[in-house]
Amino acid sequence: MDIGIFLDRDGVINEVLSNRVKFVNKPKDFYLLDGVGEAIKKFNGAGYKVFVVTNQGGIGLGYMKETGLHAVHEQMAKDLEGYGAYVDDVSYCPHKPHAGCACRKPEPKMIIDLAKKHRIDIKRSYMVGDREPDIVAGKQAGTKTVLVGNRREEANADYYFSDLLSFSNWLLPN
Known part of the structure; x- marks a missing residue:
């Protein structure tokens, strides 16, 4: 079984609530955060499967x-x-916030479904997010959890890093 790196999108992979963009509703609003391409390429090269699990309530709204x-x-x-990097699969919740669906983080369904589909060893895998719902979803799914960014939420993550590249350098130090 493979190991998965499950990534929240907004705030982990791309800018959100920044000077350039508030929400990412169009391709022109999508800006990779510094180091993300290098980090994902590192995960790819080490044989990890990389997944995006993202709440996209803007669809429901x-x-x-x-x-x-x-x-x-x-x-x-x-x-x-452009960095020689790729994501193996993307899962998203299109429902409105507070819709009570099973897929919206902090619920773990997106992670669990991807793990089953791709034969991922969930206990050896990581959920990386920038907010508490990401960490709760990872814990409920059974992954190790990583909080990235500068928000100091009471997220109770297993690991804390400033960004995805810092986490990848810790996990894969060469």
Whole structure:
């Protein structure tokens, strides 16, 4: 069984609530965070499977359509390709916040479903997020958890790093 690196998207892979962009509803609003391409390439090269698990309540709220989300993810793939990096699969929750669905983080369904689909050893895998719901979802799924970024939430993560590249350098020190 493979090991998975499950990544939240907004705030882990790309900018959100920054000077350039508030929310990512169009491909032109998608900006990779510094070091993300290098980090994902490192995971790829070490044989880890890389997944994106993202709440996209903007669909349920009517701010974007699923076709728009797919276009954003195509932009993400294109940007990562420039670093020789790739994501193995993407799972997203299109429901409104507080809709009570089983897939929206902090619920673990997206992680568990991807792990089953791709034969991932969940106990040896990592969920990386920038907010408490990401960490709770990872813990409920049974992964190790990593909080990245400068928000100091009471997230109770297993590990804390400033960004994805710092985590990848710790996990894969060469």
